[in-house]
Ligand code: SF4
């Protein structure tokens with residue numbers, strides 16, 4: 001089995017692909033395969049990783065044309081076709097290079113982000129959108145003397161969104177982020193909704209209104225790639241649909257008012 005890796009650095013006219021034959025080890029991950037590539041083929045290859053345990057989110061890349069965490073994706077499962085995820089098509093995941101998925105693992109940088117070098121992308125705009133949503137807990141009450149109690153019935157829904165590790169896979173799989181660089185993207189909106197439904201925050205519509213703009217809740221066209229690729233099962237699509245529903249209800253009520 002082989003690893004086919006996207007290579008690019010400043011000054012190159014066009015990116016190239018390097019192919020490397022892996023030592024057979026069925027349990028190796030794509031991140032492990034990249035270490036082999038680095039040690040035995042070319043130590044100048046650039047990629048990000050940190051935890052190696054699907055927690056930090058830094059190793060997200062395009063693997064066999066699907067955004068995934070390299071540290072969590074097994075080479076053998078890819079070759080056996082167990083990890084197929086059908087995605088709604090968009091230009092960034094079109095096949096632009098020849099590869100044989102039965103014999104090769106194709107590794108490329110996350111789409112919708114500018115490439116800095118090889119598999120490293122510039123995540124500035126992704127994190128800027130995350131900052132726009134003010135992902136900071138704003139409690140409705142004063143800090144209690146002992147502890148702030150949580151309503152246990154609110155936890156299952158809150159946890160759906162709290163699990164996000166900011167890997168950017170959803171952003172890289174989103175056809176809208178591909179064509180509209182101003183769209184805040186699935187992760188930021190899911191996080192915004194997470195704070196909107198937190199029962200410990202002040203009840204109100206401030207959080208909803210923050211993204212009540214064409215680049216916020218209203219840009220999504222419900223392709224659903226974000227949900228399919230998320231390594232943590234976060235459903236941005238549901239958050240976006242619920243936020244829109246609530247905003248529509250608010251507008252209807254306003255119109256009914258004398
Ligand atoms: S929502 Fe999922 S795919 Fe998107 S950044 Fe968070 S963990 Fe990654």
Ligand code: FES
Pocket residue numbers: 048049050051052053054055056057058059060069070071072
């Ligand atoms: S290295 Fe941390 S998520 Fe993969």
